[in-house]
Amino acid sequence: MSALREDFIRFAVECGVLRFGEFVTKAGRTSPYFFNAGLFNDGQSLGKLADYYAETLLQSGVGFDMLFGPAYKGIPLVAAVSMALAKKGRNVPFAYNRKEAKDHGEGGIIVGAPLKGRVVIIDDVISAGTSVNESVGIIRKSDAVPSVVLIALDRMERSGKDDALSEFSAVQEVQKAHGLTVLSIANLDDLLGYLEKAGTTEALNRYRKAVKAYRDKYGAMN
Known part of the structure; x- marks a missing residue:
C-alpha cells in the first residue's frame, strides 16, 4: 500500500465517509463497511479529496486531455479535480452532463468544455457500471x-446477486466491456492493509476480521 493510498483511507475514516458496522449494499449483501463520497460535503474535505484524485491521475502516467463528470455525484468532483490539477500545473478543461436535455439557451445535455481528445471519467465508485x-x-x-475512469474506492467485489455471482467485479466488467483503464485512489486491499496496521486500535481491530471475511466471500478474481 502506497503512502497516498494509506493516507486516503485514514482521511476517509476520519471524515466519517468510510464507516464500519453493518450496511446493506445495493446487491442486498450485509457489508461490514460503507463508503459514501457524498459526505465529503464541505470545502475543505472536498478540496483534499480532489487532491487525492489529481495526484492519483498524475502518478499513473496515463495520457489525457480533459475530464468528464457524470451527473450527479460526478459534477462537483470533476470541477474540484480540475482545480486541483491546475494547482499542480496541469490546466485541463472539464465537462459534465445533465440528466435531461435543455431545450433553450445553449441546449443539449453537455455543460462545460466541448468533449474532445482523451477523456477521463471522474466518479466516486463503480457499483453496477451504469x-x-x-x-x-x-x-x-x-x-x-x-x-480512463478514475474513482475513489474500488470495492473489488464480485458483481451480481448472491444466487448469480459474476467471477468479476463491476470495475473489471467495465474494463472488459469498454477497454478502459480504471484507476482508484484506494481499494479493498488497501483498506485491509490499513486495518492491519491499525490493529492496536480496538475500535478498528474488531472490524478487521469481518472485512477480511467479506473479501474472502465476495472478492473478485485478480
Whole structure:
C-alpha cells in the first residue's frame, strides 16, 4: 500500500465517509463497511479529496486531455479535480452532463468544455457500471475517446446477486466491456492493509476480521 493510498483511507475514516458496522449494499449483501463520497460535503474535505484524485491521475502516467463528470455525484468532483490539477500545473478543461436535455439557451445535455481528445471519467465508485456505460456513450457520440475512469474506492467485489455471482467485479466488467483503464485512489486491499496496521486500535481491530471475511466471500478474481 502506497503512502497516498494509506493516507486516503485514514482521511476517509476520519471524515466519517468510510464507516464500519453493518450496511446493506445495493446487491442486498450485509457489508461490514460503507463508503459514501457524498459526505465529503464541505470545502475543505472536498478540496483534499480532489487532491487525492489529481495526484492519483498524475502518478499513473496515463495520457489525457480533459475530464468528464457524470451527473450527479460526478459534477462537483470533476470541477474540484480540475482545480486541483491546475494547482499542480496541469490546466485541463472539464465537462459534465445533465440528466435531461435543455431545450433553450445553449441546449443539449453537455455543460462545460466541448468533449474532445482523451477523456477521463471522474466518479466516486463503480457499483453496477451504469454511470460509466452512459458516460462512454456520451463521449463517443461526441467523437472523443473515453480512455480512463478514475474513482475513489474500488470495492473489488464480485458483481451480481448472491444466487448469480459474476467471477468479476463491476470495475473489471467495465474494463472488459469498454477497454478502459480504471484507476482508484484506494481499494479493498488497501483498506485491509490499513486495518492491519491499525490493529492496536480496538475500535478498528474488531472490524478487521469481518472485512477480511467479506473479501474472502465476495472478492473478485485478480
